[in-house]
Amino acid sequence: MPDASHGPAPRQLDVAIVGGGLAGLYSIHRLRGMGLKVRAYEAGSGVGGTWFWNRYPGARCDVESLEYSYSFSNELQQEWKWPERYGTQPEILKYINHVADRFDLRRDVQLNTRIVSAHFDSKAGEWILKTDGGEEIRARYCVMAAGNLSTPRVPDFKGLQSFKGKWYHSGLWPHEGVDFTGLRVGVIGTGSSGVQMIPIIAQQAKHLTVFQRTANFSLPARNGPMEPERERSHKAEYPARRAAAADTPFAIAGHAKPTKSALDVSDDERNQSYEAKWQEGGSISYLYAYTDLLVNKQSNDTASEFVRNKIRSMVKDKRTGELLAPKDHPIGTKRLCLDTNYYETYNRPNVGLVDVRSDPIAQITEAGLRTEGGQTFELDAIVFATGFDAMTGALREIDVRTSDGAILRDHWEGGPLTYLGLMMSGFPNMFVVTGPGSPGVKTQMIASIEQHVDWIADCIGHMRKEGFSRIEPSPQAEMDWVHHVNKVADSTLYPLANSWYMGANIPGKPRVFMPYVGGFDRYKRHCDAVAAKGYEGFELSRQKVIA
Ligand code: N01
Numbered sequence: 340m341p342d343a344s345h346g347p348a349p350r351q352l353d354v355a356i357v358g359g360g361l362a363g364l365y366s367i368h369r370l371r372g373m374g375l376k377v378r379a380y381e382a383g384s385g386v387g388g389t390w391f392w393n394r395y396p397g398a399r400c401d402v403e404s405l406e407y408s409y410s411f412s413n414e415l416q417q418e419w420k421w422p423e424r425y426g427t428q429p430e431i432l433k434y435i436n437h438v439a440d441r442f443d444l445r446r447d448v449q450l451n452t453r454i455v456s457a458h459f460d461s462k463a464g465e466w467i468l469k470t471d472g473g474e475e476i477r478a479r480y481c482v483m484a485a486g487n488l489s490t491p492r493v494p495d496f497k498g499l500q501s502f503k504g505k506w507y508h509s510g511l512w513p514h515e516g517v518d519f520t521g522l523r524v525g526v527i528g529t530g531s532s533g534v535q536m537i538p539i540i541a542q543q544a545k546h547l548t549v550f551q552r553t554a555n556f557s558l559p560a561r562n563g564p565m566e567p568e569r570e571r572s573h574k575a576e577y578p579a580r581r582a583a584a585a586d587t588p589f590a591i592a593g594h595a596k597p598t599k600s601a602l603d604v605s606d607d608e609r610n611q612s613y614e615a616k617w618q619e620g621g622s623i624s625y626l627y628a629y630t631d632l633l634v635n636k637q638s639n640d641t642a643s644e645f646v647r648n649k650i651r652s653m654v655k656d657k658r659t660g661e662l663l664a665p666k667d668h669p670i671g672t673k674r675l676c677l678d679t680n681y682y683e684t685y686n687r688p689n690v691g692l693v694d695v696r697s698d699p700i701a702q703i704t705e706a707g708l709r710t711e712g713g714q715t716f717e718l719d720a721i722v723f724a725t726g727f728d729a730m731t732g733a734l735r736e737i738d739v740r741t742s743d744g745a746i747l748r749d750h751w752e753g754g755p756l757t758y759l760g761l762m763m764s765g766f767p768n769m770f771v772v773t774g775p776g777s778p779g780v781k782t783q784m785i786a787s788i789e790q791h792v793d794w795i796a797d798c799i800g801h802m803r804k805e806g807f808s809r810i811e812p813s814p815q816a817e818m819d820w821v822h823h824v825n826k827v828a829d830s831t832l833y834p835l836a837n838s839w840y841m842g843a844n845i846p847g848k849p850r851v852f853m854p855y856v857g858g859f860d861r862y863k864r865h866c867d868a869v870a871a872k873g874y875e876g877f878e879l880s881r882q883k884v885i886a
Contacts, residue, residue, distance in 0.1 A: 347474075352376050354799070355468050355478035357457075357737070359448045360388015362484035362772040362788045364439060365409065367447045369796045370482075379484070380470060382453040386445070387435045388486050390428055394512035395532060395724070396539035398428035401560070401622065401677040402783050405573045406591050407431075409438060409785055410581040417574055424569075425562045425677070457481055459741035459767060464808055464882050466768065479808070480799060482792075483734055484772040487780050490732030492845065493723050494527075497702040504707075506721040509536065519543040523717060525708060527700070528724030529555050534676040536724060538684045548716055549685075550695045550708070553837070554665040556646050557676035561620025581786075588778075588858030590786035594627045601629035601638035613645040622675040632671060633856075634831050639669040646670055653682040659692050660685075668836035729839040730775045730853045731755050741766060754842070754851030758812030758820045758876055759866055761791065767811040770795045775853040776824050780840070782859045790859070794866050798874065807879040816876030828852040 356366045359381025370377045383391045400407050404421035419434060426434070439445050453471040460467055466481040491510035493499070499506070507517060509532035524544040526533055529551045541547045573580065584592035601609055609629075616625040631638045647664040654660035663682060684690055698712035707718035728735075731751060739747035745765035750756060757763050760777025761770055772791045773779025779787040802810060812820075828834055834841065834852055842848035855862055869875045 349467070349475035349477045350378070352378055352476060352478040354480045354482055355454075355457075355466060355476050356380070356482045356484055357454045357468075358388060358484035358486060358489075358733075358772075359383065359386045359450065360391070360484065360486055360489075361409075361435065361785055362486070362792065363388070363448070363482075364435065364442075364444050365411065365788055365792050366482050366484050366772065366795075367444045368411070368442050369792050370799070371447065373796060373800060375799070377447055378476070379448045380452045380454050380468070380476075381448055381450050384451050385432075385436075386439050386448055386450075387432045389488060389510075390432045390435060392489070392491075392510050392512070393532070394428055394514065394516070395507075395509040395536045395722075396517075396543075397535040397679075398509075398512075398532070399535060399560075399562070400426045400431060401531065402591065403621070404430075404565075405570065406584065406593075406783050407785055408434065409789065410577075411789060412442075413578060415441065416577050421565050421570070423562055423564055425560055454737055456738035456740075457769070458738075459743075459769070461742045461767075464768075479768060481769045482772065482795060483769065483774070484788075485733035485737075487730045487733075487773060488727040488839075490728040490736060492726055492728050492732075494725055495846075496700060498705075499703045501705050502703050502707075502721065503705050504719045504721065506723065508723045508725070509533075510727060517720070519720060521545050522719040523707075524548070524720045524722065525550060525716060525718040526722045526724055527695075528726065529553070530724060530726055531555075531674055531676045532726070533724035534678045534681050536722065537690075538678070538680045540722070541684045541687055541690050545689065547690045548693055548718070549690065550693050550700060551662065552696050552699075553667060553673075554663050555673060555676050556643070556665050556670045557678040557681050558617065558622055558625055558646065559620050560677040560679055561618075562679055584783065584786060585790075585863060586860050588782075588860060589623055590782040590790075590859040591623050594624055597627050597630045599629055600631045600635065601641050602631075602635070604629075609641055610645065613642060617645075617649065620677070622671075622677055626671045626675065633669075633833070636669060636832060636835075639671070639832055643670040650682050653686075655686045662692055662694050668838075669832045672831075672833045672836035673838040673840075726839055726844050728845055728848070729842070730780065731842075731848075734771070734774075739766065739769070752849075754849040755853060756817055756821050758817040759862075759869065760855060761794065761866075762810070762812050762877070764812045764814045764817040767809045770798075776820060776855055778855045778857065778859050778862045781854045781856055787859065790863055790866070794870065797870060801870070801874070802879065805879075806881055808882045809880045810874065810877050812877050819876075823857075824855045825852060827855065827857040831856055 353375040354377040356379035359379045363379040404426040456469045458467045465477045468476040491508045523546045525548045527550045580592045650664045651660045698710045701711040707716045709715045755775035757776035760774040773787050837843035
């Protein structure tokens, strides 16, 4: 009988899953299907992860919905109807909830529950997780499905507490929505979130001031209602299209692979090709115009300049247009934004752009904001579209350690170390879905989630079949992989940008290029080969468990 003085007996699981977003839900489905006892823990009051939290005006996926959806059930992908080319946040959340119901996933999700620590008890061969409510969970395996962009970050501005108006972060948006009608609004940040919300807020607000530190490249989304013929033909070939997507670097099908360098064609031909891609909309198509846009600076310059000229031609005020035209990074090396009327918004009389690179924000005041140069702005509301502690933030917030003395925060002190982005040496039986060192964030995310979870499920299946109880990467395999990830990144233009891929948006965060940019196709083949060679690089053991 449990001793009442020590609270309820710990819950005993085969697999504890951290997160109830797209990754957590698919993990439940896949692992439960193997007969394992699983449960996911989700801090939010609903499932959906990023799509549960990011409810800011204009929030929408920048990958087409027919691609950005689960592929594991052909019935699901055939039956679900996406109303628009790019799904809105409410539509995607509706879809995720539908999946949770359809596959009866909710019974294994515990909402309103944050995991605060995960300790590996080496003798028992178990992870012991603690929740913010004091509950204890014991599980042989732990799957971290906590998201890459799930730790919102408000910069440490002096005076924020004194602000008399209301302030919001894009990633923690109030569920009831925000009405900016008649208000003087300031938006800080011009990444994907800022670029999506600015045109919508501008329509409501009395006046909108955008505080831009770095101009970002944005391409037109060319969103619209789903064309029936497009949907029909896509669905007719769905499984083949998914397979074709898995054979591409971004896990997105339907774009002819480029064959030429941007420098191998005439100026006219190149500009015509960029123009066609610009008219078509979407970011993959544009970056796929030539083979070398992400590896050759000279080639990239042609693509960057084409977009800069577009921006200059769309924005009437010359100075504003020039400020909006990015010059500090090659196009595509920061997450390329997709927009609907972003640049045109700056032609509205109620919208102003402030360059906080040359004159940084000094402090938030009672009435608004003041820059170091002494400019003051009176604001009724401030929106922080300032991003996230990306890729490592969610795991670093959890106290992950082992009884053998390993501490994840220490292990990642100089930047994240993983093998394949899937596991860390010294942390047995803990898997990460689309972690640093994997290509996840550089791909159609759901394809990566499915690939990772399938790999993890197969690995656990292999262990059970062969009687292994413990797996972890060797320190050497981990070091080699990190080295490989860096080498691949260094062969591209990505490191030239100060991006969240590099941890550059968080003061003090180690500058390490985190995603694997060798491509989804190459990565998947590598993961499959590792498994086929008996999990090469991993140490598998049959531990005698002391219960
Ligand atoms: O965040 P970001 P995000 N003073 O980090 C600025 C995904 N996503 O939420 O570049 C002034 O990109 C910062 O300036 P700088 C997508 O993967 C997808 O927009 O650091 N400014 C930057 O402009 C995306 O990449 C979708 O100089 C400050 C902005 O805030 C990722 O999420 C939609 C500042 C942050 O941009 C993150 O996007 C939305 C300061 N102190 C998000 N600190 C779609 O699918 C930061 N900034 C479409």
